[in-house]
Amino acid sequence: MIVLGLILLLLGFLLKIxxxxxxxxxxxxVGAVLFLLGSTGRAVGGRRHYW
Structure with missing residues (x-):
C-alpha cells in the first residue's frame, strides 16, 4: 500500500493530476498506520502482521 501511494504521488506530480x-x-x-499497528504486534484485520 505504501509503494502504491508513492507511485500515485509521483504520477500525480509528473502528470499534474x-x-x-x-x-x-x-x-x-493508511499504509504507514497499518504498518505501525502491525509491527507493534497488534492484530489488524485478523492478522498479526501487515506486509
Missing part, C-alpha cells in the same frame, strides 16, 4: 496526488497521500498515511 491533483486527484492522484491526493490518493497517493491517503494511501501513504
Amino acid at each position: 491533483s486527484i492522484l496526488w491526493t490518493l497517493g497521500i491517503v494511501l501513504l498515511v
Whole structure:
C-alpha cells in the first residue's frame, strides 16, 4: 500500500493530476498506520502482521 501511494504521488506530480496526488497521500498515511499497528504486534484485520 505504501509503494502504491508513492507511485500515485509521483504520477500525480509528473502528470499534474491533483486527484492522484491526493490518493497517493491517503494511501501513504493508511499504509504507514497499518504498518505501525502491525509491527507493534497488534492484530489488524485478523492478522498479526501487515506486509
